[in-house]
Each structure stands twice: as structure tokens, then as C-alpha cells.
Amino acid sequence: MQDFGAAFGEAFRLLVSLDPDLVEIVALSLRVSLGAVLAAAAIGLPIGAALAVARFPGRGVALVALNSLMGLPPVVVGLLVYLALSRAGPLGPLGLLYTPAAMMIAQMILVVPIIAAVSRQTIEDMKEEYEEQLRVLGVGPSGMVATLLWDARFSLLTALLAGFGRAIAEVGAVIIVGGNINHVTRVMTTAIALETSKGDLALALGLGLILLGLAITVNAAVMLLRRTAGHAAFA
Amino acid sequence: MQLSPDRPARPAGTGGHVLPVRATGVTIRRGGRALLDGIDIGIEPGPLTVIMGPNGAGKSLLLRVLATLVRPDAGVVTWGGTMPDRGRAPQLGFVFQKPVMLRRSAIDNVRYALKAAGVPRGERDRRAAEALAAAGLERLAGSPARVLSGGEQQRLAIARALATGPEVLLLDEPTANLDPAATLAIETQVQAAHRAGTTVVFVTHDLGQARRLADDVAFVHHGRVAERTPAHRFFSAPSSEAATAFIEGRLIP
Numbered sequence: 001m002q003d004f005g006a007a008f009g010e011a012f013r014l015l016v017s018l019d020p021d022l023v024e025i026v027a028l029s030l031r032v033s034l035g036a037v038l039a040a041a042a043i044g045l046p047i048g049a050a051l052a053v054a055r056f057p058g059r060g061v062a063l064v065a066l067n068s069l070m071g072l073p074p075v076v077v078g079l080l081v082y083l084a085l086s087r088a089g090p091l092g093p094l095g096l097l098y099t100p101a102a103m104m105i106a107q108m109i110l111v112v113p114i115i116a117a118v119s120r121q122t123i124e125d126m127k128e129e130y131e132e133q134l135r136v137l138g139v140g141p142s143g144m145v146a147t148l149l150w151d152a153r154f155s156l157l158t159a160l161l162a163g164f165g166r167a168i169a170e171v172g173a174v175i176i177v178g179g180n181i182n183h184v185t186r187v188m189t190t191a192i193a194l195e196t197s198k199g200d201l202a203l204a205l206g207l208g209l210i211l212l213g214l215a216i217t218v219n220a221a222v223m224l225l226r227r228t229a230g231h232a233a234f235a
Numbered sequence: 236m237q238l239s240p241d242r243p244a245r246p247a248g249t250g251g252h253v254l255p256v257r258a259t260g261v262t263i264r265r266g267g268r269a270l271l272d273g274i275d276i277g278i279e280p281g282p283l284t285v286i287m288g289p290n291g292a293g294k295s296l297l298l299r300v301l302a303t304l305v306r307p308d309a310g311v312v313t314w315g316g317t318m319p320d321r322g323r324a325p326q327l328g329f330v331f332q333k334p335v336m337l338r339r340s341a342i343d344n345v346r347y348a349l350k351a352a353g354v355p356r357g358e359r360d361r362r363a364a365e366a367l368a369a370a371g372l373e374r375l376a377g378s379p380a381r382v383l384s385g386g387e388q389q390r391l392a393i394a395r396a397l398a399t400g401p402e403v404l405l406l407d408e409p410t411a412n413l414d415p416a417a418t419l420a421i422e423t424q425v426q427a428a429h430r431a432g433t434t435v436v437f438v439t440h441d442l443g444q445a446r447r448l449a450d451d452v453a454f455v456h457h458g459r460v461a462e463r464t465p466a467h468r469f470f471s472a473p474s475s476e477a478a479t480a481f482i483e484g485r486l487i488p
Contacts (some may be wrong), residue, residue, distance in 0.1 A: 132304050133335035137351040138324030138397075147347075151338040 003201070022203065025235035026210055029187040032100050032174070033167040036107035037115075040167075041160055044112045048119030050144050052127055066120070069113035072107075073155060078176030081106045085177065098179040103187070106173035110162035118159035123148045158222045165218050169211065206223030252315035253326040254280045254402050254434060256301050263296060263458075270296055272458035276402060283426075283435040285445045285466075288455035291479060294438045295332070295407050297455060301436075302329045302405055304337040325352035328396030328404040328433075332411050334388040336380035341391050342367060342405035344380045345398045352399040362398055370424060371392035393424055410444065431475065434478060436481025442482065446470055454478040 014022050083089050084103060085097040085105075096102045126148050134144050149156070171189035178185035180194055188207045195204035237484045256278040263271040263401035271293050278284060278301070286294045299305045300312060302311060303319045310414040314323055325348075337344050354362065367373045375383060380391060389409055396404055406425065410418040426448065429435045439445055445452060461475040473479050480486070 129335060130337070133331065133337075134351075135304060136302055136324060136327070136329035137348050138321050139351045140321060143351065147337070 007201035007205050011206035013189055014206040022206055025186055025188055026193050029168060032103045032187060033107060033164060036104045036167050037111055037160055037164045039108045040111035040115050040163055044115030045119050047116040048124055049149060050081050052123035053145055066117050070117055073112060074110060074170045074172035075134050077109050078173035079107055081177045098181060098185060102177040103174040106177045107167040110170060111167050114163045114166060115131060115159050119156050122152050122155040153227055157225060161222050168214060183189045251323060252402060253323050257313045258301060259311050261300055261307040264308050267309055268467045269458050276453060276460055278436055280434050282478060283448055284451045284453060285449035287445050288439045292455045298407050299436050300368060300406050302327060324397040326363045326402050328401035330392050330406040330409050331398050332408045334392035336388055341372060341376050341380050342376040344391060345395050348395045348398055357484045364377050366394045366398035386413050386420060389421055390424060396456035397428050404428060405436045407438050
């Protein structure tokens with residue numbers, strides 16, 4: 001228990017003194033996860049909008065598949081990305097394995113289904129409300145999608161934040177494709193796993209506190225966004 | 236085609252007339268029942284036509300078919316003698332029973348409709364402001380549309396539908412959820428639009444409202460037009476048994 005208390009003290013010292021190792025790890029985490037979420041948004045939002053608006057045979061199957069993909073186990077995604085990027089794999093020549101780019105790809109794959117599924121639901125609900133009104137105004141299909149995306153922007157932003165939450169907290173995929181290499185691919189979650197197994201609780205705890213703080217910040221941001229949007233009656 | 240001089244110019248990017256709006260032999264079946272049963276009706280330029288009938292008669296469905304929101308199982312709808320097309324939709328204003336407010340300010344709701352109708356950017360601000368002023372909503376121009384009261388929302392919905400200068404305005408029981416004062420405001424707004432040259436089709440089951448507004452009454456019963464009579468004759472001497480019973484307040488078979 002004394003160890004524990006000492007570890008906490010040391011963790012706070014690392015935080016307050018902005019320990020360079022700690023800052024480097026946090027910065028890489030943010031860079032990888034933000035990049036992954038932006039890429040996932042570029043892919044997931046159009047998929048969600050298309051599924052919300054289009055009617056085609058097999059749409060039901062696609063929705064079930066999409067919702068199931070939200071629960072993809074990170075280690076499985078890590079394994080598949082590893083196989084694709086490893087030297088013998090189809091994308092091996094790119095030489096991306098054990099780089100931050102590989103970690104971004106893995107997290108992006110984890111986040112795309114979340115963004116696509118949540119935005120599909122959001123946009124479809126709004127389409128239910130808007131569709132006939134937009135049709136009598138003479139708005140065509142592409143104009144309708146643009147209007148729905150714009151008017152649902154606050155809800156869609158919360159989908160992105162949810163995706164970020166999943167990406168930043170995930171360890172299984174990044175440890176496989178990144179390799180947890182010091183100063184190269186070490187992020188908060190992989191560092192916590194490593195330091196804990198080594199018994200260096202101070203750094204692990206410090207990083208853990210930052211992760212917790214991020215989770216609280218993201219959720220507070222979601223709530224604040226909902227509330228301001230609600231007050232302005234834009235949600 | 237009677238056009239009054241103060242009517243807004245037709246927006247660019249929309250081709251041709253939508254009047255007369257005509258349904259020929261329109262039938263809609265749901266679950267083995269004919270909700271509309273071979274309806275023929277034509278909306279000619281000019282009068283304020285009230286479509287009346289008891290609940291479930293098919294009045295609202297008929298209006299939605301005329302606006303091509305619902306595709307008939309049999310029969311055809313024509314606008315200005317040809318098949319309807321999206322480019323002419325802004326010529327046909329439509330107001331729903333429950334107004335649909337876009338998540339933006341009141342004036343941006345009107346600007347949106349003007350943009351959809353192909354009105355050039357430079358004209359939108361002026362015409363949106365004029366439309367709000369005509370509806371007595373200029374004070375609320377910057378308010379989010381979704382915090383307006385029910386009556387204000389419906390007035391805004393009508394102002395939005397009128398902003399593009401449509402030939403005809405279709406209204407589906409626009410005052411069904413409103414109190415008497417708000418109802419009066421809507422009726423005044425619709426009558427002003429009619430005086431300014433817009434042909435109007437107004438669906439209601441409220442006899443008093445029909446008396447106040449109608450030039451011409453189409454009585455719908457069991458998915459058919461039971462009669463189409465000028466208002467001055469309809470309320471004193473309707474020709475169909477169903478309309479007679481409805482006006483006398485009897486239950487109709």
C-alpha cells in the first residue's frame with residue numbers, strides 16, 4: 001500500500017513537471033487517435049449517410065453487419081492489419097508495420113463502424129422528419145443528403161467524439177501493429193501495459209490519470225454540445 | 236391564368252406552369268381497402284378551393300397525391316398538362332398539418348426554400364425579409380425556428396411556401412392543432428395570398444372554417460369526390476346525400 005501511495009506521488013510529480021517521456025507518449029497518442037478519427041470520419045460519414053438515405057436489396061443485412069462491426073475485438077483488427085502490413089502481406093512493400101501510420105490504420109478500422117452506425121441512425125431519424133418537406137421544396141437526393149448532414153452536425157460531432165473515445169483507450173490493436181517501440185510507437189495504453197508489467201507504477205499511473213481525464217473531457221464535451229445545441233433548438 | 240401585378244416574379248430555374256393540377260382515376264389501396272377510389276379532380280387557376288370531408292375520407296391523401304408525395308396505385312397526376320417533375324415543385328407550395336421546421340433561424344428557413352427554388356443569391360435576403368414581413372414575423376427573423384410557438388411555426392411554414400411565388404398553395408389542415416387566435420391569423424394570411432393571385436387548395440373538416448374561406452368546395456367521402464360545388468350553393472343546398480348529412484351534423488354512412 002505504501003508503494004501505491006509513493007507511486008501516486010511520483011505520478012503527480014511527472015504530470016506537474018511535464019516529464020518529457022510522458023509528454024512525448026501523450027502527444028503521439030493524440031496524434032495517432034485524432035488522425036484515425038479524421039480518416040474514419042471521411043469514410044464513415046458518407047457510408048452512414050448513404051445507408052440512411054438509400055434503399056436497396058440487402059440493406060437490412062448491411063445494417064446488421066455494420067452494427068456487429070461496432071463490437072470488433074481490437075486484437076483481431078490488430079492481427080488482420082498486422083497480416084496485411086507484414087513483409088509477406090499484400091501491403092508489405094509499403095513498410096508501414098511498426099510505425100504510427102500502421103496504428104492509425106488499425107484504429108481507423110475500429111472507429112469507422114462506430115461513426116457509420118451512429119451517423120446512419122442520426123441521419124435516418126432526421127430524414128424521417130425532413131423528407132417530405134424537402135421534396136415539396138424541390139430538393140433532390142444530393143441536396144437532401146447535404147441538408148441532413150448539416151442540420152445533424154451537432155449529433156454527428158458526438159459520433160466522432162465517441163469514436164475518439166474508443167480509439168484513444170484501445171490497446172490490443174496498436175500493440176500488435178505498433179510494437180510499443182520506445183520513442184517511435186509507444187502510446188499511453190501500450191506504455192501503461194508495459195510499465196505495469198515491469199512494476200514501474202508511477203509512469204503507468206500518470207498516464208492512466210491522463211487517460212481518465214481525457215475520457216471525462218470527451219464526455220463532458222459531448223454533454224455540453226448536446227446542451228448548447230438543445231438550447232439553440234438546433235438539435 | 237389570372238396573375239395580379241404585385242405577384243413575385245417566377246424564380247429562375249423552374250420551367251412551366253403547374254396549373255391546372257389534375258388527378259385522373261387516382262386509386263390508392265392499402266391492406267385491401269381503397270383509400271382513394273378512382274378520384275378525378277382538377278385545380279384550375281383562380282379560386283380558393285376547400286376540400287372537405289369526414290376524418291378518414293381521404294382528403295389529406297388526395298392532397299399528397301396532387302403534390303406527388305404519394306404515388307397512386309392507378310391513375311395519373313398531371314401538372315399543367317404534363318407529368319410532374321422536381322424542377323416545378325417550387326411552383327406548388329405545400330403546407331403540412333404539423334409544420335416541419337429546419338434546424339436554423341426563421342429567416343434561414345425561408346432562404347433555404349428560395350435557394351432550393353433556384354432564386355439567385357443576391358435576391359434571397361430581400362425576398363426572405365419580404366416573406367417574413369408579409370407573415371408578420373419580421374421580429375422573429377433571427378430566432379431559431381424550432382422555438383417559435385405552434386401558430387408562429389405554421390405562419391412561417393406558409394411564408395416559406397409562398398416566398399418562391401408559387402402558382403398554387405396546398406394546405407393540409409394547417410390549423411388542426413392551433414387555438415382560435417392562431418387559426419384566425421393563418422386564415423388571414425392564406426386569404427391575403429389568395430387575393431395576391433395565388434390559387435389555394437385548403438383541406439379542412441371544420442365547417443365554420445370552410446364557410447369563411449371557400450369559393451368552391453370539393454366534398455370527399457369514401458375515397459371519392461362526392462360533389463364539387465360553388466361555396467354559395469354548397470352550404471345551403473348540397474347536391475350529395477353525404478354532404479347534406481355532414482352539414483346537418485348527422486353521422487354519415
